[in-house]
Amino acid sequence: MASGGYTLIEILVSVLVLAIGLLGLAQLQLFSIQNTHSSHLRSVATSLAYDMADRVRANPAAFQTGGYNNPAAVQDGSCLAAGCAPGAMAGHDAYEWQFDVGQQLPSGAGVICLDGTPNDGTPAAPACDGGGQIYAIKVWWADDKTGNLQQFVTNFEP
Numbered sequence: 001m002a003s004g005g006y007t008l009i010e011i012l013v014s015v016l017v018l019a020i021g022l023l024g025l026a027q028l029q030l031f032s033i034q035n036t037h038s039s040h041l042r043s044v045a046t047s048l049a050y051d052m053a054d055r056v057r058a059n060p061a062a063f064q065t066g067g068y069n070n071p072a073a074v075q076d077g078s079c080l081a082a083g084c085a086p087g088a089m090a091g092h093d094a095y096e097w098q099f100d101v102g103q104q105l106p107s108g109a110g111v112i113c114l115d116g117t118p119n120d121g122t123p124a125a126p127a128c129d130g131g132g133q134i135y136a137i138k139v140w141w142a143d144d145k146t147g148n149l150q151q152f153v154t155n156f157e158p
Contacts, residue, residue: 105141
């Protein structure tokens, strides 16, 4: 009885099993890369939120008068050169911060406001109710992996 054909079949089956295993390994690597990128975007959002909190702490006069409660983002170059009023600085801070959020996160948007229910809202309707004494910094971005809108929120009292 000839057994020469069985070795060739065994080799072909082994190659097929090895190919399926390598495809699974490639899929696992792709999943890992996507999750690493999602994690990086969340880290960027966290850093940007804390950047805005530091800007508020650096301008206590505007904070005390409510200048950081959903400020209108206004580019004011005079704030950088010669200084400006605390309220104007709050608007300029909002402008610079929102620009950074838009540049560093895909479809990035952000808002700072007084909000009693901080974990709601969208970039188009941030749902800032103006209630309470605690400021909420909300940052949104599009996750590359799923395309879904992600949100990071931090609350603080300067």
